[in-house]
Amino acid sequence: MGRRIMIVGNGAVAEGAGAIIDAADFVVRFNLSRNTARSGRRTDAVAVCNTGRPATEMLDGPEWRDSAPVRAACEIWSVRDPEKFASLRPQLAVSHPELDDFCDDRTEDFARFAAENGKRHRVIPALVHAAADAALAPHAPGAYVVPSSGLVTLFQVLTEPEFAGAEVVMAGFSHEGWDGHPFAAERRLVASLAAAGRIRLMDASSPSLFPPSLSPSQGA
Template sequence: MSRRTIMIVGNGSVPEGAAAKIDAADTVIRFNDCRSVGPSGSKTDIVAVCNTGRPARSMLEGGWKTNAAVCRAKEIWSVRSAEKFSKMRAGLIEAYPDLGDFCDDYTRDFAAYAEMTGRLHRVLPAHVHEQLDRDLARFSPAPYVVPSSGMVVIAAVLSGFAKREDDVMLTGFDHVGWELHPFTAERRLVETLISQGHLRRLA
């Protein structure tokens, strides 16, 4: 079986001259509104979306469906399991009252869009998220709500989407952002996975 290059492109900074290397990859995964397009090339095979809460509603009510990168993608991945997030709702609202709509689920809307436009829709399974929480716990993160979508996708790719011989590469991951994602622990986990040879950062 031939070796594939799977490029996971976050919405953070990318190395100068990265575009050609990213566009040459066999599979390119981007996130949400794909604002990484430009300095990181244009090839987009998979768009992973945050399918709950305000980010999901904003995409669906805005111009996401006509975004050029989204239109190029062959697959849409919903990062959050509706079943898992529905179980989280009561405890989350108690701990963070301003996150009352955080677990509102828009998976069906993304699935309907994918079906209407002839592309595959996947929901990343809850067990990927749960194993990721256990892996992050090794780095004693401060209290957090959920891992970032980027980290969930990395975990999903490594737990079955990528084959043993594939080359999984990251770029656009600055590990900063919303204070209720465990970015410091995520950075440490990514560096551990790199040291173990499971993935690489695009130099």
């Protein structure tokens, strides 16, 4: 068995899952990582929404900067490629005028924070975002703004040579939330990746890892 990479969303995890997550070789969490009390403490990377209001809330307040996951992490991953999101701004001004700050970029601020705190900073490239879009297409995503940070991060792990050969496990994902993300399609896509043996899923009701043939229909 090679390395195990855990991608831990901010949704529900089963009691006892924390020990399995902490035993992984590399753990990625997201933004404010609000479920760490139940989902273990190990954090190697924190993936962040580096544009718009989420970025501002994290960078301009003490909660994110001083949180245990951010202090523990050796890497900060900016999920949104700045050039990709700059290119989205004109079309969103027409289709979603209420998202006037959605593409406001804070990538350099996250990079500065990482450098000042001895952490590596990565920007997930636009090609990974495009791969997630392409993978969603067969799953009837309908109209959406962008894939979720969880899905883009999953595709980063699946396509990054550094993680080649690793077992990839998703936990803490309900595939629910903002309607600008195609969550129903993401659920179907994640289930199909599990069925194909590319990832494994941790059940939200028990700390078990589903093998591909027994993956739950709800995804992660």
